[in-house]
Amino acid sequence: MKAVRFLVAFILLVLASKLASATDPSPLQDFCVAINDAKNGVFVNGKLCKDPKLATPQDFFFSGLNVPGNTSNQLGSVVTPAIVPGLNTLGISLVRIDYAPYRGLNPPHTHPRATEILVVVEGTLYVGFVTSNPDNRLFTKVLYPGDVFVFPVGMIHFQFNMGRTNAVAFAALSSQDPGVITIANAVFGSESAINPDVLAQAFQLDKKIVDQLQSRFWSDSNYGV
Template identity: 70%
Template sequence: MTVSHSLMFIAILGLVISLTNAYDPSPLQDFCVAIDDLNGVFVNGRFCKDPRRVNPEDFFFSGLNIPGNTDNQVGSNVTTVNVDQIPGLNTMGISLVRIDYAPYGQNPPHTHPRGSEILVLIKGTLYVGFVSSNQDNNRLFAKVLHPGDVFVFPIGMIHFQVNIGKIPALAFAGLSSQNAGVITIANAVFGSNPLIYPEVLARAFQLDVNIVKELQAKFGSI
């Protein structure tokens, strides 16, 4: 075998191995219903319920028809249906949310560290978008959505939704994680526990330190 053929073989072998490792392993059981019982089998951050004790309630949730209370500072409410509400979602890599928006309310800039999001607007008009990473020059990808429109927010990207209409808006979103998590930017930066030194944030955001302290007083109590 010539040197060039050897290098080609090594390259192809490396590609095959990398593609093989890019997929999740096949499930070894039908489901892994999450349970707090420490005597179960530990899988993906949760213990599995004995399959013989699994019942339909483990895969069921009721209440997404009920509007969330949007009488708050941001004018929105997120009703989450993840593994905490449906134990049967454990290891499935999916979850769901209902988002209600008051007129001109918003779901403020935030990220999901463990999942991408696909959102469909049911009622109202939303201005939505996400910002790419520093590596991509923090480009804004934004659209105005009308009922029936769909928008995708990639995993980890800072994104937002704003109701730009005079009537309440309603959207549903799916996430590619059983527990995608959420980091609301303003709350995390100005409301951390304990608080970040005001001087650090003043320099980072090019603000007067007293303004930072005011923001920390506001978000630190949320």
């Protein structure tokens, strides 16, 4: 009986450690302002940081999220991140997303390291995410100014401007480095192309269509939040 209790306790401990490591680690200090100058930096919590005694209010400030982004691209959307050195090690990030009328799309993508919460401040967005196998359930909603939607960590999700005016949203993510995998770009636009025979069979497409798709997709880190 004691052996069984010990085994159960051990399993729970392992599960707890796995869950704890699933998000950014907690900081071991008040803040860790990111710095590139190794000469004047100090290692804190495994990060190269500015000496806390030299930190200023400017290290925790960013201006510009009120400025509309340029959506004159193939997707009609643009992501503007809030670049704040003081966010380093705090496990959060923030972006503004602009969408052109009728066509602005933040294409299907995932964040392997973060849950995202999106709030619409202007326009109308059709948003959604798809759950993992085997169900692949689609959760969608039409959002208006003031509405909020959550995209769970790792789920494929998207946003589309279905209105006749510009749309603007702000998104917060539960990691300072959430990562972005834009599905179409990753599959059809990888740096070393995936064998077309693989994609043709996986997507049940003619190989000529796969060749065409691989020639059209591009890589741009400004998409997918």
